[in-house]
Amino acid sequence: MGRKITIEPVTRVEGHGKVTIHLDDENNVAQxxxxxxxxxxxxxxxxxxxxxxxxxxxxxxxxxCPVSHHLAAAKALDVIVGAGTGEGLxxxxxxxxxxxxxxxxxxxHSLHFFHLASPDLLFGIDGDPLKRNIIGVAMENRDLAVQGxxxxxxxxxxxxxxxxxxxHGTGAIPGGINRHLTEVERDxxxxxxDPLNADxxxxxxxxxxxxFRNYHKKNKELxxxxxxxxSNHLSLVRKDGAMDLYHGVLRAVDPSGRKILKDVDYQDxxxxxxxxxxxxxxxxxxxxxxxxxxxxxxxxxxxARCNTADFISTPLAQKELERFKAYTGGKPNxxxxxxxxxxxxxxxxxxEMMKELLMDPDIVKGExxxxxxxxxxxxxxxxxxRGTLFHHYKINDRDQIIMANLIVSTTNxxxxxxxAVSYIAKSYMTGRQEIxxxxxxxxxxxxxxxxxxxxxxxxxxxxxxxxxxxxxxxxNLLDVKRK
Amino acid sequence: MxxxxxxxxxAYGNPGRQDDGLGNRFVEKIGEWIRKxxxxxxxxxxxYQLNIEDAETISGKDIVIFVDASDEDIEDFRLxxxxxxxxxxxxxxxxxxxxxxxxxxxxxxxKYPRTYLLQIRGYKWEFMEGLSAGAEKNLAMALDFIQKKxxxxxxxxxxxxxxxxx
Numbered sequence: 134m135g136r137k138i139t140i141e142p143v144t145r146v147e148g149h150g151k152v153t154i155h156l157d158d159e160n161n162v163a164q165x166x167x168x169x170x171x172x173x174x175x176x177x178x179x180x181x182x183x184x185x186x187x188x189x190x191x192x193x194x195x196x197x198c199p200v201s202h203h204l205a206a207a208k209a210l211d212v213i214v215g216a217g218t219g220e221g222l223x224x225x226x227x228x229x230x231x232x233x234x235x236x237x238x239x240x241x242h243s244l245h246f247f248h249l250a251s252p253d254l255l256f257g258i259d260g261d262p263l264k265r266n267i268i269g270v271a272m273e274n275r276d277l278a279v280q281g282x283x284x285x286x287x288x289x290x291x292x293x294x295x296x297x298x299x300x301h302g303t304g305a306i307p308g309g310i311n312r313h314l315t316e317v318e319r320d321x322x323x324x325x326x327d328p329l330n331a332d333x334x335x336x337x338x339x340x341x342x343x344x345f346r347n348y349h350k351k352n353k354e355l356x357x358x359x360x361x362x363x364s365n366h367l368s369l370v371r372k373d374g375a376m377d378l379y380h381g382v383l384r385a386v387d388p389s390g391r392k393i394l395k396d397v398d399y400q401d402x403x404x405x406x407x408x409x410x411x412x413x414x415x416x417x418x419x420x421x422x423x424x425x426x427x428x429x430x431x432x433x434x435x436x437a438r439c440n441t442a443d444f445i446s447t448p449l450a451q452k453e454l455e456r457f458k459a460y461t462g463g464k465p466n467x468x469x470x471x472x473x474x475x476x477x478x479x480x481x482x483x484x485e486m487m488k489e490l491l492m493d494p495d496i497v498k499g500e501x502x503x504x505x506x507x508x509x510x511x512x513x514x515x516x517x518x519r520g521t522l523f524h525h526y527k528i529n530d531r532d533q534i535i536m537a538n539l540i541v542s543t544t545n546x547x548x549x550x551x552x553a554v555s556y557i558a559k560s561y562m563t564g565r566q567e568i569x570x571x572x573x574x575x576x577x578x579x580x581x582x583x584x585x586x587x588x589x590x591x592x593x594x595x596x597x598x599x600x601x602x603x604x605x606x607x608x609n610l611l612d613v614k615r616k
Numbered sequence: 617m618x619x620x621x622x623x624x625x626x627a628y629g630n631p632g633r634q635d636d637g638l639g640n641r642f643v644e645k646i647g648e649w650i651r652k653x654x655x656x657x658x659x660x661x662x663x664y665q666l667n668i669e670d671a672e673t674i675s676g677k678d679i680v681i682f683v684d685a686s687d688e689d690i691e692d693f694r695l696x697x698x699x700x701x702x703x704x705x706x707x708x709x710x711x712x713x714x715x716x717x718x719x720x721x722x723x724x725x726x727k728y729p730r731t732y733l734l735q736i737r738g739y740k741w742e743f744m745e746g747l748s749a750g751a752e753k754n755l756a757m758a759l760d761f762i763q764k765k766x767x768x769x770x771x772x773x774x775x776x777x778x779x780x781x782x
Binding site: 178193199244248267268271272275278279281282283285286289299301 | 630631632662663664667668669671672673716719720723724725743
């Protein structure tokens with residue numbers, strides 16, 4: 134008789150997810166699913182609201198990456214107000230937005246790596262759960278924990294200076310930006326006392342990569358084999374193929390590295406991407422139309438971006454990307470735990486970009502807004518910390534939103550997260566009769582590599598305890614475990 | 617009023633969820649009072665939620681008062697002292713407790729301030745801005761209480777300045 138094991142909800146992963154693992158008669162894993170069971174329906178909430186409210190309103194979607202939603206909405210509205218599709222803004226507006234975005238990437242990735250993922254690395258997936266957290270990291274490796282805190286603080290300060298507020302920033306507006314950086318702010322970010330200056334952030338980003346590389350050397354089996362499965366990868370890239378987290382064209386590659394989406398204009402994303410609804414999850418499953426539901430799903434986020442980009446424009450991150458690509462002989466890297474490596478490459482790239490932008494005179498002077506002929510719809514894409522984020526709006530002649538379609542990073546990663554959970558379940562659960570805490574954490578580690586935030590995908594919020602339920606094939610509950 | 621104590625009043629909550637914005641409103645109002653009374657030693661901050669970098673923010677202070685809306689069964693407001701927690705930390709990227717922040721501060725910086733949590737009773741939590749009438753009333757009472765505390769020599773003098781290492 135087959136059995137069903139349910140792990141719900143997952144911890145250190147935001148929002149409400151549960152994992153069901155179906156065992157067959159021999160206790161082999163027959164099927165695994167990551168279910169998203171909460172729903173908030175933001176796309177409906179915004180209908181009827183004036184379009185110019187969107188960059189502020191949509192920040193309520195997510196407590197982790199409100200800036201990404203702020204900027205994706207602003208980019209979609211740039212199109213609506215006739216300011217072009219990402220290339221019509223004034224130099225000041227584009228650079229201020231980029232600075233805001235790289236500040237967001239920097240702080241979010243720092244939080245993700247140092248405070249959500251590093252406990253698993255420092256203490257092991259089967260480490261003592263009482264130690265396997267950021268307080269444990271602080272006690273074990275205080276310098277690492279302090280660096281994580283201060284890197285996040287630096288990114289947050291960049292956001293405050295560019296967006297104007299920590300809560301619901303207002304910096305990006307349809308067609309541009311509403312402020313310059315002051316010279317005092319710029320000088321402080323560039324030359325402020327340690328550690329809150331751009332050079333120290335670059336130094337610490339390099340140190341974080343060293344930490345990961347050393348860890349990888351000693352824990353090759355875990356990092357390389359924890360979860361590996363072939364996947365397509367999708368992201369924005371600059372027109373010349375460089376990594377670009379703010380703007381570009383859409384590119385996807387298959388597991389062999391072949392381009393299967395060839396640098397297309399994202400205004401036409403509906404020609405290329407569709408979303409499948411499955412009865413057992415509120416989160417949809419996006420896929421490339423040309424390749425169908427079964428073969429067309431893709432991964433987004435740091436790993437995908439390092440796989441799709443030909444190169445990185447900043448020198449230190451480029452050097453690390455070369456190492457990253459060499460590790461798989463130039464083929465796309467499909468090892469889930471290498472997401473952390475890719476994330477740290479982007480941390481370094483963001484640190485270099487922030488310095489480059491801070492040194493640009495356009496940041497402190499110049500025109501802020503572009504005006505043009507209004508249109509009735511627009512699409513804005515951005516590479517949010519956890520992956521490609523789509524905002525698409527249509528308005529009526531009274532300037533009200535009549536349609537909103539948001540495909541958030543977590544939704545784009547729905548199938549890959551399911552694949553990762555399935556892979557891990559097979560590794561950890563096959564032949565086992567009982568769920569242990571390390572097994573539960575292993576599943577979470579897999580999800581966490583992609584995304585600590587399920588909430589924006591279904592727009593749920595809150596912290597949930599971990600609960601495991603064990604069912605037999607007839608749906609009878611055999612066991613429940615909570616932590 | 618002793619002016620050598622470095623004090624931070626730090627509110628958190630979502631002003632887009634009615635009374636969840638009580639703390640943010642508290643900080644706005646007390647900011648007006650701080651300006652009027654010219655009290656440069658009192659800083660104020662408000663945010664959507666507490667997060668890890670707040671451990672650094674509070675590390676240089678003598679006294680920190682966190683302010684949050686509450687749906688607990690309290691009459692109007694409640695001030696309680698917060699101590700570091702040595703148990704399993706409660707932390708998600710969406711929510712960190714004052715106790716977690718205090719514990720992290722202690723572990724990272726080997727010191728922590730005397731810390732209080734001011735909870736102000738709220739009643740309505742829908743997706744809209746603006747406080748309910750009941751919350752406004754509790755806010756006024758809490759403001760009056762904290763203003764008196766901040767000018768109370770006894771309250772301030774029991775905390776040794778610059779010796780918050782524990």
